[in-house]
Amino acid sequence: MSSSLLEMSSVARPWALVTGASSGLGRAMAMQLAHDQSHNVVLAARREDALQDLAAQLELKGVDVKVIAADLAAAKGRSMLLEGLDELALDVAILNAGVTQIGAFSTPSAEDYQAMVDLNISSVVALSQVLLPRIQARSGCLMLVASMAGLTPLPYQAVYAGTKAFVLNFGQSLAAEHTTRPARVVVLAPGGIATEMTNKPEFSGQAKHLMPPDKVAEIAIHALRADAHIIIPGTTNKLMALATKILPRRWVAHLVERSFRSAVVAADAAKKAS
Secondary structure, eight states, X not given: XXXXXXXXXXXXXXXXXXXXXXSHHHHHHXXXXXXXXXXXXXXXXXXXXXXXXXXXXXXXXXXXXXXXXXXXXXXXXXXXXXXXXXXXXXXXXXXOOOOOOOSOTTSSXXXXXXXXXXXXXXXXXXXXXXXXXXXXXXXXXXXXXXXXXXXXXXXXXXXXXXXXXXXXXXXXXXXHHTTTSSSEXXXXXXXOBOSGGGOSGGGGGGGGGOBOHHHHHHHHHHHTTSSOSEEOOSHHHHHHHHHHHHSOHHHHHHHHHHHHHHHHHHHHHHHHHO
16 A cells, blocks of 8 residues: 555545444454554444544544444434434445354244344445435545355355345446446455354354454455455355355255254254343
């Protein structure tokens, strides 16, 4: 990165939005942006205390930070976020906020599933529709965080996989619409990441396959400047993505189900016993 960019004052820097920034990948991507000193950063998530803690760390790196505590699963929360972005020179938006439920399909409540759809899908569509024209005016980049779960059946996370399949196709469709326009749309489709979301007994058998969030964040922020529409971090994940195109989906679903079954059954039994 050029010395002129590193020496840019915080007033002159454009702004980057990161949703779901209170932990995990969102937090790591915000840290990477501040480390690069390429953007001031807007942090959005529900947990204000965690956002304020992160903001203090980012400001030590010489960037300006704005915290917006809002529940993006709700229309009111999305409106709060958009109002907070008014008059900022926003040229990057990373829509990372998302949630999963792991276990037998019948276990979570209908309300839990609706909240997942509202956050993982509805917020992405609503925010993209408003932010993309602003980003386009500044020749910036909209990044949607999907998942490799959107590429394949995912037993015990069926609704989550469905939401990420939506984000994957939605993002690639927007990217194709904008190939000849100033704004770029990039879809990030990571595999498993070692975050709060995967720090559960049900993921115990997957631990060795989880990537560190810092590594995924580094790849993601680099992708903001790369000429690519979909980014799958990690060589193993790239090979797995290729395999999902070749192998029968029913067979893939069976393999995934077997890999999660024992951990899910054990975790469900422990919950019932507690």
